[in-house]
Amino acid sequence: MTLIEKKLQIWEQQGLINGDQYDAILAFEQGEKKNSNWWLYSLLMLGSAIIGLGVISLIAANWAKIPDSLKLGANFLLLVSLAVVIFWQKQKPKKPWVDALITAFIIICLASIGLIAQIYHINGRWYHAILLWSVISLPIVLFARHLFVHFLWVSLFINAAVWSCIDLAGGNLRNIMRELPAVLLLAPLLSATLYLLARRVHLLYRTTASFFFWFQISALIALVAIDLIRSGGETQFFEWRWYLPSWIAASILIALIALRPAYRPLNKGLLIATILLLIIYYYPDILFTGQTRYTFSALDSTERASIWLADDIRAPALTILILFLYAIHAGNSGYHRTFNVITFLIGLRFVVLYFQAMGGLAATGVGLILSGLMIIGIAWFWYSSLDLLKIWSKELTP
Amino acid sequence: MKNPQLRLAAALLFPIVVLAANTWMYQQQRSSGETFKFPIEGFDPRDMLSGHYLFYKVDYAVPSTHGCPTSDISAVLCLRPERRVYPTDELPSSCEVYLQGECDASTVFTAGLDRFYIPQEYATALEVKIADKKGEIEVSIDKRGNAAILDLLIEGKTWKAITQD
Numbered sequence: 001m002t003l004i005e006k007k008l009q010i011w012e013q014q015g016l017i018n019g020d021q022y023d024a025i026l027a028f029e030q031g032e033k034k035n036s037n038w039w040l041y042s043l044l045m046l047g048s049a050i051i052g053l054g055v056i057s058l059i060a061a062n063w064a065k066i067p068d069s070l071k072l073g074a075n076f077l078l079l080v081s082l083a084v085v086i087f088w089q090k091q092k093p094k095k096p097w098v099d100a101l102i103t104a105f106i107i108i109c110l111a112s113i114g115l116i117a118q119i120y121h122i123n124g125r126w127y128h129a130i131l132l133w134s135v136i137s138l139p140i141v142l143f144a145r146h147l148f149v150h151f152l153w154v155s156l157f158i159n160a161a162v163w164s165c166i167d168l169a170g171g172n173l174r175n176i177m178r179e180l181p182a183v184l185l186l187a188p189l190l191s192a193t194l195y196l197l198a199r200r201v202h203l204l205y206r207t208t209a210s211f212f213f214w215f216q217i218s219a220l221i222a223l224v225a226i227d228l229i230r231s232g233g234e235t236q237f238f239e240w241r242w243y244l245p246s247w248i249a250a251s252i253l254i255a256l257i258a259l260r261p262a263y264r265p266l267n268k269g270l271l272i273a274t275i276l277l278l279i280i281y282y283y284p285d286i287l288f289t290g291q292t293r294y295t296f297s298a299l300d301s302t303e304r305a306s307i308w309l310a311d312d313i314r315a316p317a318l319t320i321l322i323l324f325l326y327a328i329h330a331g332n333s334g335y336h337r338t339f340n341v342i343t344f345l346i347g348l349r350f351v352v353l354y355f356q357a358m359g360g361l362a363a364t365g366v367g368l369i370l371s372g373l374m375i376i377g378i379a380w381f382w383y384s385s386l387d388l389l390k391i392w393s394k395e396l397t398p
Numbered sequence: 399m400k401n402p403q404l405r406l407a408a409a410l411l412f413p414i415v416v417l418a419a420n421t422w423m424y425q426q427q428r429s430s431g432e433t434f435k436f437p438i439e440g441f442d443p444r445d446m447l448s449g450h451y452l453f454y455k456v457d458y459a460v461p462s463t464h465g466c467p468t469s470d471i472s473a474v475l476c477l478r479p480e481r482r483v484y485p486t487d488e489l490p491s492s493c494e495v496y497l498q499g500e501c502d503a504s505t506v507f508t509a510g511l512d513r514f515y516i517p518q519e520y521a522t523a524l525e526v527k528i529a530d531k532k533g534e535i536e537v538s539i540d541k542r543g544n545a546a547i548l549d550l551l552i553e554g555k556t557w558k559a560i561t562q563d
Contacts, residue, residue, distance in 0.1 A: 072421060076414065080414060083410040087407060090406055105410075106413075112417050113417070117515075119424075120425075120428070122424070136413035139409035140409040140410055142409070143409060
C-alpha cells in the first residue's frame with residue numbers, strides 16, 4: 001500500500017473525505033489525470049476492438065480450402081508481429097497507440113483460441129475458453145493504462161469465472177436455466193471479493209473500477225431475479241452443491257470486509273448482514289414456504305396463504321431490508337449517488353408491492369386513483385426525507 | 399523481474415507460448431494415437447458467428463448389456479478386446495484401447511466428439527448426407543484414452559472431397 005493510500009484511509013476513517021473523494025484523489029495521484037485526447041484514445045480502442053472482432057469473424061468463416069498449418073502459421077505470425085510492435089511502441093516517450101495495440105493483441109489471443117478449437121474440433125465450453133484467455137492475457141492487460149482494456153478483460157473474466165465455478169461445483173452444467181440462480185448469486189459475491197482483493201494488490205488497482213461496476217450491476221440483477229422467483233412462490237429444485245462457490249466467495253468477502261481498515265465497525269456490520277441476507281434469500285429455503293397470497297397462482301386457489309406465511313410478502317420485505325442496509329452503508333461512507341439510487345429502488349419496490357397487494361382493486365376507478373395518489377405520496381416522502389435519512393445514517397457512527 | 403522491459407517481453411510472450419504449446423499438444427494427440435471410425439447420426443447445424451458446426455450423435459456400437467448405467471458418472475469405453483462401458487475407476491487392465499468420457503442419466507455415453515466445424519456454404523449439402531446415415535467421424539485415440547477428431551467422412555470419403563464433386 002502506498003503512502004497516499006494510507007493517508008487517504010485515515011482521512012476517510014476520520015470523516016474528512018467520503019468514498020467518492022477517496023477514489024477520485026487516488027486515481028489522480030496514480031496518474032489517471034483527465035486526458036485532453038480522450039476521444040482519440042477512445043476511437044483507437046474502438047477501432048482496435050472492431051478489427052479484432054473482424055479477425056474473429058474471419059476465423060469463424062472457417063476457410064476450408066486453406067491448409068490448417070497455413071491458418072495457424074498466419075495466426076501466430078500476426079500475434080508475434082503485434083507483440084513486437086507493442087514492445088517497440090512502449091519504448092517511445094509518447095505512446096498513444098500502445099493501449100489500442102494491446103486491445104487488438106488480446107482480442108486476437110481470443111480469436112487464436114477459437115481457431116485452435118476449430119482446427120482440432122475441440123468440444124469445450126465457451127467459459128473454459130474465456131478463462132484460458134483471461135489467464136494468458138492478464139499480464140499484458142496490466143501494462144495498459146486505459147480503462148477500456150481493463151474493463152474488457154474484467155467483463156469477460158468475471159463471466160467465465162462465474163460459469164466455470166458453477167460448472168465445477170455442479171459437476172458439468174447440463175441445463176443452464178436450472179443453475180442460473182446460482183450463477184446470479186455468485187456473480188456479485190465474486191465481483192465484490194475481487195474488487196476488495198484488487199484494492200489490496202497495487203498491481204491490480206486499475207481493475208477495481210470494473211470489478212465494482214460489475215458488482216453493482218450483478219447485485220441488482222441478483223436481487224431482482226430472486227425477488228421474482230420467491231414472489232412467484234417457486235420452489236425449488238436448487239441443489240446445495242451449486243451454491244458452494246457462492247458460500248466460499250462470501251466467506252472470503254466477509255473476511256476481507258472485516259479486515260479492511262477503511263470501513264468503520266458499523267459499515268462492516270451492515271455489509272456482512274447484507275451478504276448473509278442475500279445468501280439466505282437464495283438457499284437454503286428456510287425463510288420461504290412456497291405459498292403466495294397475491295400472485296396469480298394464489299388467486300386461483302381456494303385458500304390464500306396468511307400474510308405471515310406468504311412468500312410474496314416475505315420476498316419484498318427481504319429485498320427492501322437488503323437495499324436499506326446497503327443504503328445506510330452507502331450514505332454512511334459518503335457514496336451519495338449510490339445512496340440516492342438505492343433509496344429510489346426501495347421506493348420503487350414499495351410501489352410494486354402495493355400493486356401486487358391491490359391487484360383486485362386495480363380494475364376499478366377507485367383503485368387507479370388510490371394508486372396514483374400512493375405513487376405521488378411515496379415520491380414526495382422519498383424526496384422530502386432524503387436529506388433527513390442521509391443525516392441520520394451519518395449520525396449512526398459515534 | 400525488476401526490469402520493466404523484461405516484464406513487458408514476458409507478458410507478451412506468455413500468451414504466445416501457451417497457445418503454441420496448446421497447438422503442439424493437440425497435434426501430438428492427433429498424430430500419436432490409433433485411428434478409429436465411428437458412424438454418426440442426427441444433424442443439427444448451429445450458427446457460430448458466420449461459421450457452422452455440425453452437432454451429431456456418435457454411434458459407439460456398445461451392446462445394450464454393456465452400456466452405461468442410468469446415472470451421471472465419469473466413464474470409459476473399452477474398445478478392445480471387448481466393447482464395454484466401465485466406470486472410470488473400474489477399467490480392467492486387460493483393456494487395450496479405451497476412450498474417456500461420461501455417462502448421462504439417459505444411459506448415453508459421450509466423449510466430447512459430437513461437434514465438427516464446417517464452413518457454412520457446405521452445411522446444407524452435408525446435412526442431407528448425414529441425415530441419410532452416410533456419415534462417420536475418424537478419430538485418433540491415444541494410450542490414455544484421449545480422443546481427437548481427424549476428419550468427417552461421407553460414404554468413406556473425406557467431406558472436402560465430397561463437397562468438391
